[in-house]
Amino acid sequence: MTPVKNIPRHQKLYEILRKHISDGLYREGDLLPSENELCQLYGMTRPTVRQALSTLSNDGYIRKHQGKGSIVHHLPREIGILSVSGTTSAVGNRNLQTEIIVKPVLVPWPDNFMFPLSEIEKESGCIYMERLRFLDGVPIFYDITHIANMNLPRITSRQFENRSLFRILREHYHIEIKGGEQRIKAIQASPKISRFLNLKKGEPVLHLERKLETNNPVLFLYSSIFCNTEKYSIFGRF
Amino acid sequence: MTPVKNIPRHQKLYEILRKHISDGLYREGDLLPSENELCQLYGMTRPTVRQALSTLSNDGYIRKHQGKGSIVHHLPREIGILSVSGTTSAVGNRNLQTEIIVKPVLVPWPDNFMFPLSEIEKESGCIYMERLRFLDGVPIFYDITHIANMNLPRITSRQFENRSLFRILREHYHIEIKGGEQRIKAIQASPKISRFLNLKKGEPVLHLERKLETNNPVLFLYSSIFCNTEKYSIFGRF
DNA sequence: TTAAATAACTTGTATTTACAAGTGAAATAT
């Protein structure tokens, strides 16, 4: 039994090059091998190579210049955990620890939910969880997640401590994040938020409301995230 | 004299379809014509059509589903002026008015600028301007812009009142925005900011620091933007 | 010495062809 799907060649090349950039093999400002060289190196044709480079460019890893080549973009110094661009798989988790405040439980959807819900979602009820995420030991993100309870058996009894929610969804349920949308606001920390994020009451907090799309067209993840941006900023490319 | 460049066919189709979506000709949830139908309709081949659809998908206008087709995504209800994804040309300006607080002037770069500067940029000095932007009469954005003073003749004497900075750069200097990066924070309104945005001192304000890349590889635009997110949120797709 | 032309690269655009894989409806067998 080989459950490994046939991964497209352009995606394979994308991942190789991305890893090389992340690992510092290609550094900021470096020219990537030319498209024709990559064709030779990896035994594929130019359209395939170009598709890989196009994805890298969209994700902000390289910039392409006609006549010159593909130049490696500098990697963000700040946290990109909530990076607005880029693939989910590109999300780093250096020094990131997660504490579960509320383990996944099955509850009805709240009234006046932050995003409109489909009938199917309303009927299913939702899985609710709260997490607090630390960067270098400092609480940075307070994250409230809602997922429609659709074909996710035993999810409430899984171990979330040291594994990311995305990884559990991918490995156990074959759910991949494909895209999403978000609203960003600056608000005053409520007593609850300020307690979790170790802030004074009323201090400014970044509030993100996100709806994430998956490879299942009727399944979405919803997150309400409160960020302490005193020391760190949210970084994004576009 | 025809100064109109040859616009690529895939880009032409992208703009046609985007306009149809914006105008409501194709509505949320609608299936776009299939790739083969678009080939016939516009007299191009499938790779060309696919390139247009790929851009539309990246910009969040459609979602593609293998076996089904391209489905029109709903348009954001909130303001996307600072939309994190999407092309600059897609930025709407409904009900958006701009007031110039400080007309473009040539000044030296500030010390400890928010982004590192190249030697060329430092030598050139910079063009500085401040703008206040209103949505439905309410001040929402306070925008401080820095541009390196490179090949931008007479820019300090142009009329900025009713035209967007981007349009002036495009039409007079052939400068196009290609991408960029940004940091997002929540901060407390300083006295100056709170005065401009009509807020109480200390209220939370969204702060964005952006570096925009152009088709000129050494020319960047820098903006420090303060947003009143009391009534509106910043919306983004990814 | 200097400036212009050339050549050799690079990426961008576009066509053509072929098959794989997912979706959904119609036809068929049970």
Add this chain to the structure above:
DNA sequence: ATATTTCACTTGTAAATACAAGTTATTTAA
């Protein structure tokens, strides 16, 4: 009637080919 199969249609992947257009270094001409 119901379940299964088939078929037509969709997008996804991949190759081979050709030329356009931007960049850079070299060569050539003034």
